[in-house]
Amino acid sequence: MPGGSGFWAERVLITAASAAICPAGLDPVQAGALPVAGLTAYQSLEALGLSRGQRLLITNGGGATGVLALQIAAARGIEVTVTASASAAERLRGLGALEVVDYHDSDWAGRVRGGFDGALIAAGGTAQAALSLVRDGGRLVSLTSDAPTGERGITSTDLYVRPDAAQLAHLAEAVVEGKLKQNVEALPLSEGPAAFAQVSAGQAGGKKLVLVLT
Numbered sequence: 001m002p003g004g005s006g007f008w009a010e011r012v013l014i015t016a017a018s019a020a021i022c023p024a025g026l027d028p029v030q031a032g033a034l035p036v037a038g039l040t041a042y043q044s045l046e047a048l049g050l051s052r053g054q055r056l057l058i059t060n061g062g063g064a065t066g067v068l069a070l071q072i073a074a075a076r077g078i079e080v081t082v083t084a085s086a087s088a089a090e091r092l093r094g095l096g097a098l099e100v101v102d103y104h105d106s107d108w109a110g111r112v113r114g115g116f117d118g119a120l121i122a123a124g125g126t127a128q129a130a131l132s133l134v135r136d137g138g139r140l141v142s143l144t145s146d147a148p149t150g151e152r153g154i155t156s157t158d159l160y161v162r163p164d165a166a167q168l169a170h171l172a173e174a175v176v177e178g179k180l181k182q183n184v185e186a187l188p189l190s191e192g193p194a195a196f197a198q199v200s201a202g203q204a205g206g207k208k209l210v211l212v213l214t
């Protein structure tokens with residue numbers, strides 16, 4: 001942060017409980033991309049509480065968060081259906097999605113077999129349609145602050161990511177081991193304003209943009 005006399009302070013204070021040591025072999029750009037998307041994905045799956053063989057719907061399964069939730073869920077034997085652009089379908093199947101539904105189809109919800117045990121909402125405006133696809137007594141977790149009122153015994157909640165050093169360390173190891181793949185692009189710090197505009201407009205193509213001091 002800028003100091004009063006025109007120089008930049010070089011120290012940042014952070015709570016130990018919020019940080020993890022970057023493991024050997026983890027590229028700093030990959031590390032920079034991981035905390036928010038990784039912890040959100042991980043904590044969403046904890047909140048959904050699904051087990052092997054159960055079915056999960058992720059709206060925006062190709063976005064920075066959804067693609068990590070997809071991989072963590074698939075590794076646990078959960079059967080994942082995602083909504084995404086058709087152009088992302090092959091990549092997402094390769095990461096474990098059983099089914100990829102094109103969200104540009106206005107009747108995407110009508111093309112999906114319902115009865116999901118859980119739904120993760122990572123695209124605004126999709127929660128209500130997703131709720132109708134969740135089985136009685138299932139769970140819905142929204143990242144977009146629009147969890148609908150529960151019905152048919154469905155638990156429907158908004159989730160907000162929280163720092164967690166142990167979870168972050170676990171996720172970082174998974175990236176090093178190649179069990180979690182992120183779509184990351186490094187950009188020079190000077191491109192920050194343009195990158196911010198791109199992300200704000202939802203045009204980052206599901207990539208995490210990481211600004212690097214050169």
Ligand SMILES: NC(=O)c1ccc[n+]([C@@H]2O[C@H](COP(=O)([O-])OP(=O)(O)OC[C@H]3O[C@@H](n4cnc5c(N)ncnc54)[C@H](OP(=O)(O)O)[C@@H]3O)[C@@H](O)[C@H]2O)c1
Nearest residue numbers: 040060063064065066085103122123143159160161205206
């Ligand atoms: N509550 C929390 O703690 C928390 C934490 C992290 C993120 N979030 C929220 O979660 C949401 C997702 O964030 P993110 O960073 O994971 O996503 P992201 O990477 O920014 O997702 C961007 C992609 O979403 C796709 N998309 C747009 N509308 C869609 C729709 N209706 N259905 C399916 N896909 C759609 C687009 O794909 P195409 O380019 O192929 O069109 C776009 O590339 C955001 O609203 C974000 O604010 C919340």
